[in-house]
Amino acid sequence: MPVSLRLLMSALLTAAFSHLPGQTVRNYYIAAEEVVWDFAPTGLDLVHGGALPSPWAGYTRWKKTRYIEYMDASYRTKKPQPAWLGVLGPIIRAEVGDIVKVHFLNRASGYYGMHPHGFRYDKDSEGAQYAPAGAGAQIAPGSSFTYTWVADEDSGPGPGDPSSLVWWYHSHVNEPQETNLGLLGPIIIVAKGMGRADLTPKDVDQEFVTAFFIFDEDKGKERGLMHSINGYIFGNLRGLAANNGSKVRWYLLGMGNEVDLHTAHWHGKTLRYRSRQTDVVELLPGSMAVADMKADNPGTWLYHCHVADHIDAGMITTYRID
Numbered sequence: 503m504p505v506s507l508r509l510l511m512s513a514l515l516t517a518a519f520s521h522l523p524g525q526t527v528r529n530y531y532i533a534a535e536e537v538v539w540d541f542a543p544t545g546l547d548l549v550h551g552g553a554l555p556s557p558w559a560g561y562t563r564w565k566k567t568r569y570i571e572y573m574d575a576s577y578r579t580k581k582p583q584p585a586w587l588g589v590l591g592p593i594i595r596a597e598v599g600d601i602v603k604v605h606f607l608n609r610a611s612g613y614y615g616m617h618p619h620g621f622r623y624d625k626d627s628e629g630a631q632y633a634p635a636g637a638g639a640q641i642a643p644g645s646s647f648t649y650t651w652v653a654d655e656d657s658g659p660g661p662g663d664p665s666s667l668v669w670w671y672h673s674h675v676n677e678p679q680e681t682n683l684g685l686l687g688p689i690i691i692v693a694k695g696m697g698r699a700d701l702t703p704k705d706v707d708q709e710f711v712t713a714f715f716i717f718d719e720d721k722g723k724e725r726g727l728m729h730s731i732n733g734y735i736f737g738n739l740r741g742l743a744a745n746n747g748s749k750v751r752w753y754l755l756g757m758g759n760e761v762d763l764h765t766a767h768w769h770g771k772t773l774r775y776r777s778r779q780t781d782v783v784e785l786l787p788g789s790m791a792v793a794d795m796k797a798d799n800p801g802t803w804l805y806h807c808h809v810a811d812h813i814d815a816g817m818i819t820t821y822r823i824d
């Protein structure tokens with residue numbers, strides 16, 4: 503067939519894939535960038551008051567590589583992020599039925615990519631380096647790649663689930679090294695018909711995402727073990743503020759090594775989790791969980807990992823109900 507006809511058919515097929523009936527395409531512009539991250543920007547233990555304890559005092563600034571979201575393909579203007587998101591990459595949102603296109607630009611010095619949990623993808627958009635590898639497995643420094651991820655029925659909430667689910671995304675060339683570097687972030691997929699215009703779930707007033715992860719910044723030395731929630735230690739995670747009477751959805755994530763068994767615990771309120779009422783949620787590396795809180799007990803309350811050694815090492819902060 504003539505070249506022009508072939509091109510036309512190819513264009514039509516592409517259009518058909520991107521715009522199936524009822525399918526919306528959501529574009530994200532995300533770059534990997536090398537930064538200096540401070541795990542305790544105030545230098546203080548904001549939970550107990552006073553200076554940061556030894557051996558972490560003076561050792562809270564470390565080199566990280568992060569996913570940074572931009573407004574458009576010029577990658578010039580950063581998209582504002584909530585303060586509590588911390589070191590995590592931007593929230594990638596979709597409603598069941600949507601197609602997500604992540605335009606990834608590698609501005610860092612290593613080979614990195616983006617591998618999603620939860621979404622449906624083909625080999626090229628798996629974003630993981632092993633044989634056989636797809637085109638998006640590892641992106642060279644200075645190069646870019648567009649991942650196509652589909653929120654199908656199996657990406658969204660099942661029977662008994664709340665109206666939205668959280669999933670991880672992270673780099674997967676050398677996975678352990680890259681998650682520890684900071685190349686990780688959350689995906690939130692809302693059930694069909696349950697998303698507002700901004701894709702937050704209609705039956706929820708506020709959402710927080712918190713990830714429990716011991717970053718190892720100094721080859722296992724205690725001073726470099728950052729027992730962090732969203733990359734903050736000893737109460738330096740700020741902005742977890744709920745309005746009195748609101749329904750707050752907490753998305754909980756775990757990542758890391760065999761020492762990363764965490765138990766997220768709230769003071770002040772219990773939450774609905776897996777059809778039961780609790781105030782502790784268990785997290786293992788790679789875990790993803792959703793718990794709902796009726797925020798009706800005003801005050802400033804502790805929010806921490808309940809593992810004894812992790813409390814001592816700073817995996818602790820506060821949240822507020824105003």
Ligand SMILES: [Cu+2]
Nearest residue numbers: 764807809812
């Ligand atoms: Cu812990």
